[in-house]
Amino acid sequence: MSKPRLLIIDDDKDYLELLHEALTESFEVTCATNIKDADKLVSDNQLFDIALVDENIGEDKGSQWIKRNVEQHTVATSFVLYSGLATEDAVLKGLECGADDFLAKPISLLALDKKLKKLISYQDKIHSFETEISSKDRVINISMAQAAKYGSCMQLTSRLNHCFTLEKIRDEVFSFLYTMNLDGCIAFYPINEKALFFSSKNGFCSPVEIDVMKLLRVKPRLYRFSSRTIFNHPLCSILILNLVDGAIDTDIYIDALASVIECIGARIAFITYKNSLVQVQSKIQQAVSTTKNMIAISKHHQQEVMNEIVTNIGMSFHVLEMSDEQEQYLTNLVHGALKKHSQDDINFLEVTDLLDGALASVDELEVLNQQQEEEVVDFDDEDELF
Numbered sequence: 001m002s003k004p005r006l007l008i009i010d011d012d013k014d015y016l017e018l019l020h021e022a023l024t025e026s027f028e029v030t031c032a033t034n035i036k037d038a039d040k041l042v043s044d045n046q047l048f049d050i051a052l053v054d055e056n057i058g059e060d061k062g063s064q065w066i067k068r069n070v071e072q073h074t075v076a077t078s079f080v081l082y083s084g085l086a087t088e089d090a091v092l093k094g095l096e097c098g099a100d101d102f103l104a105k106p107i108s109l110l111a112l113d114k115k116l117k118k119l120i121s122y123q124d125k126i127h128s129f130e131t132e133i134s135s136k137d138r139v140i141n142i143s144m145a146q147a148a149k150y151g152s153c154m155q156l157t158s159r160l161n162h163c164f165t166l167e168k169i170r171d172e173v174f175s176f177l178y179t180m181n182l183d184g185c186i187a188f189y190p191i192n193e194k195a196l197f198f199s200s201k202n203g204f205c206s207p208v209e210i211d212v213m214k215l216l217r218v219k220p221r222l223y224r225f226s227s228r229t230i231f232n233h234p235l236c237s238i239l240i241l242n243l244v245d246g247a248i249d250t251d252i253y254i255d256a257l258a259s260v261i262e263c264i265g266a267r268i269a270f271i272t273y274k275n276s277l278v279q280v281q282s283k284i285q286q287a288v289s290t291t292k293n294m295i296a297i298s299k300h301h302q303q304e305v306m307n308e309i310v311t312n313i314g315m316s317f318h319v320l321e322m323s324d325e326q327e328q329y330l331t332n333l334v335h336g337a338l339k340k341h342s343q344d345d346i347n348f349l350e351v352t353d354l355l356d357g358a359l360a361s362v363d364e365l366e367v368l369n370q371q372q373e374e375e376v377v378d379f380d381d382e383d384e385l386f
Contacts, residue, residue, distance in 0.1 A: 233265030
């Protein structure tokens with residue numbers, strides 16, 4: 001194990017030689033008798049572990065040299081200032097210049113060796129602590145980044161639940177991919193309709209991208225090949241083109257998109273059901289309207305026939321030679337027919353009311369569907385998790 005590197009600056013050559021001899025067993029010692037030589041040694045060498053500096057170096061002040069270099073972190077990890085004066089002013093100078101310790105001459109060489117070793121131990125503890133903090137910060141930053149990406153995925157899922165067209169689903173997914181710096185394609189396989197393919201980069205998929213998605217449609221829900229990953233559902237697929245193996249974000253995106261593909265599939269199934277329901281509503285509405293018109297026409301035609309019968313029978317009383325009994329019998333027949341016709345009118349009215357009620361229900365359902373489509377959920381930046 002290499003010795004800690006020590007730089008000593010003192011203009012007293014005899015004292016400098018004494019320090020060198022006393023400390024060389026524990027440290028790799030480098031000496032300078034003036035500030036100029038010290039600066040040259042610093043520029044020619046790597047970072048020293050400790051710089052041991054006399055306050056009075058010719059016309060220069062060691063405290064000023066320390067103050068000039070302590071913030072640069074290119075000279076030494078720790079600085080120790082010593083002086084022949086142990087006055088309050090000398091100690092305060094040591095503190096103000098940024099030195100880690102202050103020593104007053106005369107210095108016990110044994111005590112100095114122990115103090116410098118303790119300072120090295122202190123540096124090791126600081127380094128270990130900084131490494132631990134750095135590691136924890138990295139873990140925290142990674143965790144926050146993961147949480148932010150999962151939060152974006154949750155927001156995407158929420159937005160997808162307010163989509164009522166395949167085009168809107170496509171736009172929401174591509175917006176998510178843009179935010180995450182991902183390139184990809186999405187395919188829709190609507191029931192009884194032609195498949196649709198879109199690219200987040202070019203709008204429409206290239207022939208090879210379409211062929212790949214068709215080929216891999218039969219693969220499991222998650223299938224990786226090289227830097228590409230496809231997420232499958234019977235009603236849709238998402239192909240991501242730039243998921244790098246081994247990257248932390250890759251695992252996050254895989255987990256997130258595996259959930260998203262299920263959400264998209266469920267939403268497409270809902271949209272398909274809703275569109276089918278709208279078609280059924282339209283057919284019911286058309287059937288009810290047609291039936292109402294047929295009933296009205298039938299009622300009008302029946303009324304015309306009855307009016308014609310009554311008129312003809314009334315006129316026949318003056319043409320035919322009938323007995324009073326025959327006339328009374330014929331009159332009773334007409335009254336019975338008219339009474340039955342009145343009951344038919346009541347039945348017609350009841351059927352018409354039922355049809356009107358059915359039409360009103362269809363209209364209410366159509367209004368409800370329109371209100372659902374018009375609902376827009378605003379997501380502010382403050383809603384994001386991080």
